Amino acid sequence: MFRTKPGSRAARSRAAGGTRPPRHHPLVSLAPALLWGAAVLGYKYACPLARRDDLPTRIGTSAVLLVAGALLILLIRRSLLRELRRIDEVAGAAQGVVLxxxxxxxxxxxxxxxxxxxxxxxxxxxxxxxxxxxxxxxxxxxxxxxxxxxxxxxxxxxxxxxxxxxxxxxxxxxxxxxxxxxxxxxxxxxxxxxxxxxxxxxxxxxxxxxxxxxxxxxxxxxxxxxxxxxxxxxxxxxxxxxxxxxxxxxxxxxxxxxxxxxxxxxxxxxxxxxxxxxxxxxxxxxxxxxxxxxxxxxxxxxxxxxxxxxxxxxxxxxxxxxxxxxxxxxxxxxxxxxERARTVPPQGGGRERRPAPAPSAQ
Known part of the structure; x- marks a missing residue:
C-alpha cells in the first residue's frame, strides 16, 4: 500500500476535504462529435448502398449526411458552451476577488x-x-x-x-x-x-x-x-x-x-x-x-x-x-x-488593538 507524503500536494488536498478534479485533454470533450463524424464518413465510403448512383440513393445519402452534419454541429456547440461556462465561472471568481x-x-x-x-x-x-x-x-x-x-x-x-x-x-x-x-x-x-x-x-x-x-x-x-x-x-x-x-x-x-x-x-x-x-x-x-x-x-x-x-x-x-x-x-x-447614531466606544475600552506600524511621512 502506498502512502502519501505529509507535505505533498495530494495530502494537502485531502486535508482540505476535497479532491482535485481530473484533467482531460481538450479533444476528450469532442469525442462524441469525432466518433459521429467517423461513422458518417464510414457510411459514405464503405457502405455499398451509399455508392449507388440512382436518384433515390442520392437523396437518401444527402438526407443522412444533412442530419448527421446537424447533429455534429449541435454536439460541438454543446461542448463549446460547456467549456465557455467553465471559463466564465473562473473569470467571475477572479474578478470577484479583485472587486x-x-x-x-x-x-x-x-x-x-x-x-x-x-x-x-x-x-x-x-x-x-x-x-x-x-x-x-x-x-x-x-x-x-x-x-x-x-x-x-x-x-x-x-x-x-x-x-x-x-x-x-x-x-x-x-x-x-x-x-x-x-x-x-x-x-x-x-x-x-x-x-x-x-x-x-x-x-x-x-x-x-x-x-x-x-x-x-x-x-x-x-x-x-x-x-x-x-x-x-x-x-x-x-x-x-x-x-x-x-x-x-x-x-x-x-x-x-x-x-x-x-x-x-x-x-x-x-x-x-x-x-x-x-x-x-x-x-x-x-x-x-x-x-x-x-x-x-x-x-x-x-x-x-x-x-x-x-x-x-x-x-x-x-x-x-x-x-x-x-x-x-x-x-x-x-x-x-x-441609518442610526453610531456608538462611540469609551476611552480605553473596546477591542484590543494591535501595535500600529510607523506611519508614512506626511
Whole structure:
C-alpha cells in the first residue's frame, strides 16, 4: 500500500476535504462529435448502398449526411458552451476577488453599490471602490483608472490591494494616500519598462488614477482627500456636493505635495447619506447627446423612502433609462447611509488593538 507524503500536494488536498478534479485533454470533450463524424464518413465510403448512383440513393445519402452534419454541429456547440461556462465561472471568481462585494452594513452604515463595465464580458472594469472598518473609522476609496474594461483591471487590483492594507495600518488618511501613490508608481514603472524596454532608465508612464479617500469616524466626522475625482454628494432633504474645493491632480504622473490638503466636511448625521460615483455616471449621455442629470436624480431619490439598496438601484435604473441601455464607459455608484447614531466606544475600552506600524511621512 502506498502512502502519501505529509507535505505533498495530494495530502494537502485531502486535508482540505476535497479532491482535485481530473484533467482531460481538450479533444476528450469532442469525442462524441469525432466518433459521429467517423461513422458518417464510414457510411459514405464503405457502405455499398451509399455508392449507388440512382436518384433515390442520392437523396437518401444527402438526407443522412444533412442530419448527421446537424447533429455534429449541435454536439460541438454543446461542448463549446460547456467549456465557455467553465471559463466564465473562473473569470467571475477572479474578478470577484479583485472587486469584492461590499457588506450590507459596516459599523453602523448601510452600504450599496452598482457598477457597469465597458467590456460586455467583464463584471469589473476601470472603476474601483472599497470600504473597510478600521480602528480609525470606516475608510472608503473610490477611483477611476485611465482606460476601461479589462485593460485597466491590473491597476484596479494594485490600488485595491494596497488600500486594504494601508487603511488599517496608517493612522492618518494622508498616509493611506501616500501608500497608494508609492504602490501605484512602482506598478506603472514596472509595466512601462515591460512595454517600452528600449529606454528602461526613463520609462514612459501614461496611466493615471483619479481617486477619492473618505474617512467616517464614529462620531460622524467626515475627512476626505481628493485626487482628481468627482466629489460625493450629501443627501438629506436635498442633494449637495460634499465639498467644492479644487482636488489634487490624479495619482500616477504627478508627485504628491508635501502638505496634503485634508478636507474636514462636517458630520454625517443619522438619516443622511453619501453618494460616491465615478465620472462615467455624470458623463453618460442619451441618444441626443444630453448628459445624465445626476443632481436632479439624487434629489428625486432623496425625496422618497430611502434605503441604501433602493437608492443605488434607483440611480442605476435612471442611468439605464437615460442612456437607453448600459453606458458606453465604466461607471460605478456607491451609497453610504447612516441609518442610526453610531456608538462611540469609551476611552480605553473596546477591542484590543494591535501595535500600529510607523506611519508614512506626511
Amino acid at each position: 469584492r462585494p461590499l457588506p450590507a452594513r459596516l459599523d453602523g452604515l448601510a452600504l450599496a453599490a452598482r457598477r457597469f463595465s465597458a467590456h460586455p464580458a467583464a463584471t469589473v472594469g476601470g472603476d474601483l471602490y472599497e470600504a473597510v472598518a478600521t480602528d480609525h473609522g470606516v475608510r472608503v476609496v473610490i477611483g477611476d483608472v485611465r482606460g476601461s474594461g479589462l485593460n485597466a483591471l491590473g491597476t484596479v487590483a494594485t490600488v485595491l490591494g494596497s488600500f486594504r492594507e494601508a487603511a488599517h495600518d496608517e493612522p492618518a488618511l494622508g498616509g493611506v494616500l501616500r501608500r497608494l501613490d508609492r504602490t501605484l508608481t512602482r506598478e506603472l514603472v514596472r509595466r512601462a519598462r515591460l512595454e517600452h524596454p528600449a529606454d528602461p532608465e526613463n520609462p514612459l508612464v501614461e496611466e493615471f488614477v483619479t481617486l477619492l479617500l473618505l474617512e467616517i469616524r464614529r462620531d460622524g466626522t467626515l475627512l476626505t482627500v481628493n485626487c482628481g475625482h468627482p466629489w460625493p454628494h450629501l443627501l438629506s432633504a436635498d442633494a449637495e456636493p460634499l465639498c467644492r474645493a479644487d482636488p489634487l491632480p490624479p495619482l500616477g504622473p504627478f508627485p504628491l505635495p508635501a502638505d496634503l490638503p485634508l478636507r474636514h466636511c462636517g458630520r454625517l448625521l443619522p438619516g443622511q447619506a453619501l453618494v460616491l460615483h465615478t465620472d462615467g455616471i455624470e458623463d453618460a449621455r442619451d441618444p441626443s447627446g444630453r448628459f445624465f442629470p445626476l443632481v436632479d436624480t439624487l434629489r428625486r431619490v432623496a425625496s422618497g423612502p430611502f434605503t441604501a439598496q433602493t437608492a443605488a438601484s434607483d440611480i442605476r435604473s435612471a442611468l439605464v433609462a437615460h442612456s437607453q441601455g448600459p453606458p458606453g464607459d465604466d461607471a460605478a455608484v456607491l451609497v453610504l447611509h447612516a
